[in-house]
Amino acid sequence: MIRNPKTIDASALPTEGFGVASPTWWGTLGFMFIEGSSLALCAMAYAYLSRRSPLWPPSGTPLPNLAFGTVVAAGLLVSLVPAFLLNRAAKRMDRAAVLRMLLIGTAVEALLVMLRAYELYALPMRWDGTAYGSTVWFTLGAHSTLLLLDFGETLVFGVLLLLGPVEKRHFADVADSAMYWFFIVLIWLPLYFMLYVSPRIF
Amino acid sequence: MSAPAVVAPDTLARTWGTRRGIVGWLSTVDHKNIGLRFIVTALFFMALGGVLALTMRTQLARPDNHLLSPQLYNQFFSVHGTTMMFLFAVPVMMGLGIYLVPLMIGTRNVVFPRLLAYAYWVYLFGGLFLYSGLLTGNGAPAGWFSYTPLSESAFDPTKGSDIWAQTITYTEISMMAVAVTLIITILKQRAPGMSLNRVPLFVWSMLVTSFMVVFAMTTIATASFFLAADRLINTRFFVERAGGDPLLWQHLFWLFGHPEVYIIFLPATGIVSHLVTTFSRRPMFGYTAIVFATIATGIISFGVWVHHMFATGLPALGLSFFTASSLVVTIPTAIQLFCWIATLWSGRPQWRVPLLFVLGFFFILVRGGLTGIMLASVPFDLQAHDTYFVVGHLHDVLIGGAVFPLMGALLYWYPKFTGRMPSETAGRWAFALLFVGQNLTFFPMHVLGLHGMPRRTYTYLASTGWGSLNQLETIGSYVLALGVLVTVGNLILSAFRGRTAGADPWGADTLEWATTSPPPPGNFASLPVVESRDPNWDQTRPEDRPIVTGLPPERREVLFTTALDAVPARRIELPGPTVWTLAAAVGTTIGLVMLIFTPWGLVVAALLSAAPFIAWSWPKVGGSA
Numbered sequence: 170m171i172r173n174p175k176t177i178d179a180s181a182l183p184t185e186g187f188g189v190a191s192p193t194w195w196g197t198l199g200f201m202f203i204e205g206s207s208l209a210l211c212a213m214a215y216a217y218l219s220r221r222s223p224l225w226p227p228s229g230t231p232l233p234n235l236a237f238g239t240v241v242a243a244g245l246l247v248s249l250v251p252a253f254l255l256n257r258a259a260k261r262m263d264r265a266a267v268l269r270m271l272l273i274g275t276a277v278e279a280l281l282v283m284l285r286a287y288e289l290y291a292l293p294m295r296w297d298g299t300a301y302g303s304t305v306w307f308t309l310g311a312h313s314t315l316l317l318l319d320f321g322e323t324l325v326f327g328v329l330l331l332l333g334p335v336e337k338r339h340f341a342d343v344a345d346s347a348m349y350w351f352f353i354v355l356i357w358l359p360l361y362f363m364l365y366v367s368p369r370i371f
Numbered sequence: 372m373s374a375p376a377v378v379a380p381d382t383l384a385r386t387w388g389t390r391r392g393i394v395g396w397l398s399t400v401d402h403k404n405i406g407l408r409f410i411v412t413a414l415f416f417m418a419l420g421g422v423l424a425l426t427m428r429t430q431l432a433r434p435d436n437h438l439l440s441p442q443l444y445n446q447f448f449s450v451h452g453t454t455m456m457f458l459f460a461v462p463v464m465m466g467l468g469i470y471l472v473p474l475m476i477g478t479r480n481v482v483f484p485r486l487l488a489y490a491y492w493v494y495l496f497g498g499l500f501l502y503s504g505l506l507t508g509n510g511a512p513a514g515w516f517s518y519t520p521l522s523e524s525a526f527d528p529t530k531g532s533d534i535w536a537q538t539i540t541y542t543e544i545s546m547m548a549v550a551v552t553l554i555i556t557i558l559k560q561r562a563p564g565m566s567l568n569r570v571p572l573f574v575w576s577m578l579v580t581s582f583m584v585v586f587a588m589t590t591i592a593t594a595s596f597f598l599a600a601d602r603l604i605n606t607r608f609f610v611e612r613a614g615g616d617p618l619l620w621q622h623l624f625w626l627f628g629h630p631e632v633y634i635i636f637l638p639a640t641g642i643v644s645h646l647v648t649t650f651s652r653r654p655m656f657g658y659t660a661i662v663f664a665t666i667a668t669g670i671i672s673f674g675v676w677v678h679h680m681f682a683t684g685l686p687a688l689g690l691s692f693f694t695a696s697s698l699v700v701t702i703p704t705a706i707q708l709f710c711w712i713a714t715l716w717s718g719r720p721q722w723r724v725p726l727l728f729v730l731g732f733f734f735i736l737v738r739g740g741l742t743g744i745m746l747a748s749v750p751f752d753l754q755a756h757d758t759y760f761v762v763g764h765l766h767d768v769l770i771g772g773a774v775f776p777l778m779g780a781l782l783y784w785y786p787k788f789t790g791r792m793p794s795e796t797a798g799r800w801a802f803a804l805l806f807v808g809q810n811l812t813f814f815p816m817h818v819l820g821l822h823g824m825p826r827r828t829y830t831y832l833a834s835t836g837w838g839s840l841n842q843l844e845t846i847g848s849y850v851l852a853l854g855v856l857v858t859v860g861n862l863i864l865s866a867f868r869g870r871t872a873g874a875d876p877w878g879a880d881t882l883e884w885a886t887t888s889p890p891p892p893g894n895f896a897s898l899p900v901v902e903s904r905d906p907n908w909d910q911t912r913p914e915d916r917p918i919v920t921g922l923p924p925e926r927r928e929v930l931f932t933t934a935l936d937a938v939p940a941r942r943i944e945l946p947g948p949t950v951w952t953l954a955a956a957v958g959t960t961i962g963l964v965m966l967i968f969t970p971w972g973l974v975v976a977a978l979l980s981a982a983p984f985i986a987w988s989w990p991k992v993g994g995s996a
Contacts, residue, residue: 173900173916173917173918174917175900175902175917176900176917176918176920177563177900177917177918177919177920177921177939178921179919179920179921179922179930179939179942180920180921180922181921182921182930182939182940182941182942183941184928184943186931186940186941189559189933189934189940190931190940190941192483192555192559192931195482195555195558195559196482196483199551199554199555199585200551202585202586203551203589206586206589206590207589207593210589210590210594210623211593214597214608214619214623217616217619217622218608218614218615218616218619221614221616222614227614296600296604296605296606297604297605297606297607298607299607299614300606300607300608300610300613300614300615300616301614302606302607303597303600303606303607303608303615304608307597307600307606325985329990333989333990334990335990336990339990
């Protein structure tokens with residue numbers, strides 16, 4: 170057979186890769202786009218309804234507790250430390266360090282999920298009283314779902330690292346889950362501002 | 372030791388094939404199987420939606436008719452619209468993309484084949500769910516747009532609007548999964564050498580469409596979630612007296628709804644580009660202009676939604692902006708039209724059946740576009756709003772703009788799907804019937820609309836004088852249905868009787884024609900390397916073509932290339948067949964059905980989907996994740 174000189178030999182190409190060379194990275198990015206947009210839409214609904222309403226929140230409706238909301242937001246920010254270390258360990262393909270950070274991460278996220286559950290429980294209004302209450306519950310609820318999802322993902326990766334067959338390319342998936350963790354935390358900051366701070370300023 | 376350059380057919384089948392029997396059928400992750408399933412299922416739903424339309428046309432054939440009660444008529448037009456938009460038009464285009472994209476870009480499967488299999492099952496169950504509502508007297512009654520407050524519990528105490536909202540959730544989950552899969556496949560799995568300026572135009576259109584799906588479908592998914600919550604747990608998003616706003620629904624719905632039209636239309640433009648290129652026997656005139664026009668349409672389409680809301684009393688300044696943006700969106704479409712005409716003009720057109728559908732597309736789409744420009748003007752829109760003028764316009768745009776190219780596409784790629792040629796004679800008859808039927812049915816609607824006939828009303832009085840034109844439309848709708856029947860008959864019979872097609876029966880330019888018809892599991896004996904925009908025209912001798920070697924034939928490995936220039940970056944291994952995708956879809960379905968009765972359905976959906984999802988992602992030693 171005549172071999173075309175432009176024929177490409179792929180046998181020397183790597184079989185693992187991080188970031189743009191990882192399918193999971195792209196999938197995570199797509200998921201972040203979708204989830205980010207739906208949170209942005211919750212915020213748009215909040216903003217739209219606030220502009221249509223003469224009083225926001227409607228008179229007699231107390232605002233959510235600023236101190237506790239701030240504690241949760243700060244807790245989320247602090248949780249970026251294990252997320253950052255997890256990402257670094259994954260990129261070094263250091264199995265022991267990854268496992269350690271996954272266990273710490275799972276514990277930290279479990280704490281955050283509990284704090285968030287209390288944050289929801291302590292909201293001073295119901296979702297079915299006013300549209301204000303509906304938007305607050307849904308914004309907070311949608312973000313909580315993602316937080317829960319990320320907690321589940323970290324947990325599953327922890328179990329995988331403990332029990333499952335691990336190959337080099339799985340470290341890329343762990344790094345991507347750390348990226349998703351960053352997304353969950355960072356997207357909360359503007360939403361926290363909207364729910365807790367903006368009605369007190371404007 | 373280097374792997375063989377050309378993989379033997381039986382090795383290919385062993386590595387990339389689907390198991391025989393029922394388990395194989397349920398567990399397949401081959402994009403060709405899944406793509407065809409999407410197409411066939413979407414055509415099935417089109418037939419159901421078509422039967423609803425024919426019944427409505429029969430009801431309207433004469434004044435004061437009582438074939439359908441007002442309530443049933445409401446359910447029929449709502450389910451008809453929901454079917455055609457959510458269960459037919461978008462899925463059929465995505466199905467075509469799922470089948471064709473990997474072939475056109477020269478790879479063996481999509482990047483997340485299991486996600487794609489899951490997406491199909493969820494779509495199928497969601498569609499059946501909508502019809503289970505209609506059959507149990509719980510058909511969605513508030514239009515395909517489900518306007519609040521009409522769709523709120525106070526006005527719709529049935530389960531119809533709940534079922535509508537959950538059907539939307541199903542199809543959105545499905546379409547978003549497909550869109551994300553296609554985006555990544557297109558950006559990262561193109562054959563070496565297929566830089567962005569060599570990507571086939573259909574693939575470009577699917578790329579832009581998929582981005583639009585991700586953003587637009589998120590909007591409707593969020594909105595339908597708000598609606599379901601308003602109905603189920605008494606949230607107040609759209610309830611005026613509790614600080615909510617019914618217009619918020621309209622904003623959210625049309626922020627999705629207008630891009631939706633282009634989500635259907637852009638793949639059709641991609642199809643037209645291929646039909647025009649192949650049958651003009653020359654490369655596309657203005658390739659770059661068409662690509663930019665496609666991207667521009669995608670972006671501008673997100674800025675025109677308020678033109679559906681001109682009659683809601685919004686501030687005049689805002690309306691002027693949306694008139695302007697609605698006029699602007701016609702410019703890129705016009706650019707594409709001129710490029711197609713220039714290609715035909717300067718080529719040697721062969722008037723085969725698929726190209727006839729392109730001519731039909733030109734004629735009807737241009738008329739629909741012109742009535743669209745009329746409707747973009749606020750004073751005219753206020754007169755024609757909610758009349759049959761709008762019904763005529765939207766069916767011209769959607770049938771002329773999408774169904775005609777789709778019919779052309781089904782006949783054009785039929786040899787690739789089945790290995791056999793469709794009947795040219797039946798195709799010509801189908802085209803004639805569809806073209807005549809379309810014009811008889813929908814042109815008189817413009818006239819009736821100008822005479823003031825309102826849409827979504829189950830009957831009219833004889834004294835209005837609308838009877839004869841309505842009768843003409845009803846005859847037209849039956850002609851149209853006959854055209855669909857002839858097409859379906861052609862597609863079924865040709866699978867047995869059609870002439871054997873060979874790899875490239877039309878002498879076309881893109882890579883899907885470089886492999887056998889139908890393509891083997893794994894698509895290509897050896898992965899191609901691309902050196903131009905029309906790879907199948909540049910190198911006639913297959914043995915002279917550059918290929919990719921060195922991928923282990925016994926593993927499901929493909930190349931991951933760079934997004935802009937398609938330079939090979941690494942090898943990735945794709946996952947194989949599994950039934951867990953079906954299990955996850957069943958879990959999602961159980962949860963979403965429960966969700967029309969109790970909010971705990973959400974928890975059930977999450978748990979029942981998550982467990983199989985983890986199972987399908989769990990890595991095997993030496994296998995794939």
